Structure formats: structure tokens, C-alpha cells
């Protein structure tokens with residue numbers, strides 16, 4: 001059934017991918033942007049409304065006029081520095097929690113039935129060598145700025161999943177890759193690998209679950225309607241150890257193999273979060289979303305996805 005859908009963060013990496021998919025399914029799409037409508041949103045949406053989501057009065061007005069059935073929150077807002085700059089990460093965490101809270105309040109006021117919010121599958125407390133499902137606890141007492149970010153993610157989810165009268169869905173994405181992400185040419189990870197600044201640390205056991213932008217956006221289509229409210233991992237089928245994906249990525253961009261460091265060397269040279277990701281982060285399973293709605297990633301493995309992104313894919 002066609003729905004009225006508002007996309008907040010419509011100009012972001014997932015939002016831009018999502019707009020045409022929603023239109024192709026026949027939904028009425030309102031792009032919510034912060035600044036004067038950019039042309040790509042105007043072309044891909046039925047209407048564009050402008051509001052800073054931190055301005056609750058303006059947001060309420062915009063959402064009430066749009067009269068959505070579903071509000072999709074794709075405001076990540078961590079910016080190109082990502083979570084590695086402690087002060088910026090702290091500010092971003094506060095903003096992220098505030099934008100999600102405002103969107104839920106405004107969605108209720110506008111009579112929306114459902115809110116779908118972007119979350120992350122990288123926030124689980126690491127546990128053994130397991131790949132984790134949605135019942136694993138979020139690492140809200142993680143060290144430093146990662147703790148700030150995980151707590152902000154937890155509060156985004158709480159706002160969305162516990163609001164009376166709203167069916168809340170949190171989509172926990174893996175490391176997002178695709179055009180204009182950190183993994184694309186010119187992106188942070190690409191430049192780090194090119195500059196030999198991202199090593200394999202120790203045994204390289206840190207696991208990353210990846211999500212292609214096509215799948216991040218595609219999963220939204222599956223949760224607009226029937227699916228039970230709750231949190232769902234949206235990740236590919238192949239969580240990868242850093243000892244595996246990092247050399248493969250370096251090969252694909254024509255760079256020398258990454259250097260190897262001991263954990264002690266890495267701790268002396270790199271920030272805590274990078275070492276955590278390369279050594280102890282756990283992957284996530286997409287079993288719940290597969291079983292509940294039959295979702296399948298269009299890019300089941302980062303191997304093919306990276307090859308396509310980096311120009312090695314024959315098709």
C-alpha cells in the first residue's frame with residue numbers, strides 16, 4: 001500500500017540512495033532537509049521541506065504539513081572526521097540524541113504511525129569470538145568518546161522504540177560503504193589505507209560487519225509496514241576479520257599490503273577506537289531480518305561490494 005513517507009537526512013549518504021527506491025515503490029516521499037533544497041532531493045522526492053531538526057517548532061510545523069504515515073530518520077551526523085575526534089564526537093553524540101528525540105515528538109504530533117531510525121551494529125559490547133545478534137547488550141560504558149557515542153545510539157533507540165503510540169524500528173547498520181562514504185576513493189579509510197596508516201594489529205581478529213548503501217536503503221523498504229517494531233541488524237552475510245578485509249581492500253586500490261603491528265605498538269601509535277576495531281570489535285548477524293521479512297542483502301559479501309565500489313567488478 002502506498003504510504004506517505006518523510007525522510008529526515010535526505011541529503012545524506014543513505015537518504016540520497018533511499019529517495020528513488022521509495023518513489024519506485026509508489027510511496028509519496030517528502031525529503032526533509034536542513035538547508036535550501038538541493039537539486040538532487042528536489043528531483044527524487046514528491047516534495048522537499050526545510051527544517052533544522054534541532055528546532056522543534058520548525059520541525060513540528062514541517063512534519064504536520066507533510067502528514068506522514070512513516071518518518072525515516074537517516075540523520076547520522078558524525079561528519080567526515082567520524083568518531084575519532086573526541087570533542088567532535090561528543091558534540092555529535094549530543095546532537096544525534098537530540099535530533100532523534102525531536103523527530104519522535106514531531107512524528108507523534110503529526111499523527112505518524114511509525115518511525116524508522118538509523119542505528120549501528122558496531123555498538124555491541126564485544127564478547128568472545130561470537131558474531132552477535134540484536135539481544136546482545138550495547139556497550140554503553142565503553143571507554144572515552146566511544147562510550148558517548150554508544151550512549152547516544154542507545155538513547156536514539158530508546159526514543160524510537162519506547163514512544164507510546166509509535167511503532168519504532170531501529171536499523172542497526174554495519175560499516176557503511178558505497179559512493180561518498182569513508183570507503184570510497186577520497187574517503188577517510190581509503191586515504192588511511194593509501195597512506196599505510198591502517199595496520200593489521202596482532203592477529204587481526206577484530207571483526208567488521210559491512211553494509212552497502214544499497215542494502216542500508218533497501219532494508220528501509222522492508223520495514224515500513226508489517227514488520228514488528230524493534231531493532232534489526234542490517235549487515236551483509238560475511239563479517240570479516242581485519243586481517244582479511246584490510247589487505248583485500250589495499251590490493252583493490254593498488255597499495256602495498258598493510259603493515260603489521262603488535263597490540264602494544266598499535267596502542268602507542270593509534271587512538272583507542274581504531275585499536276578496538278582492529279582487534280576486539282565483534283561482527284553482527286542479519287538472521288532476524290532475514291527470517292522476519294525474507295530480506296536478503298543485494299551485496300551479500302563486502303568482497304563483491306568493494307570490488308564494485310573500487311572499479312574491479314566486471315558487470
Ligand SMILES: NC(=O)c1ccc[n+]([C@@H]2O[C@H](COP(=O)([O-])OP(=O)(O)OC[C@H]3O[C@@H](n4cnc5c(N)ncnc54)[C@H](OP(=O)(O)O)[C@@H]3O)[C@@H](O)[C@H]2O)c1
Nearest residue numbers: 009011012013034052053075076077078079175176181182
Ligand atoms: N554505520 C556507518 O558506518 C556510518 C554511519 C553514518 C555515517 N557513516 C560515514 O560517515 C560519513 C559522514 O556521515 P554523516 O554522519 O555526515 O551522515 P550523512 O548521511 O552523510 O549525513 C547526515 C544527514 O543528516 C542531516 N542532518 C544532520 N543534522 C541535521 C539537522 N540538525 N537537521 C536536519 N538534518 C540534519 C544532514 O543534512 P545536511 O546535508 O544539511 O548536512 C545529512 O542529510 C558518511 O559519508 C559515512 O561514510 C558511517
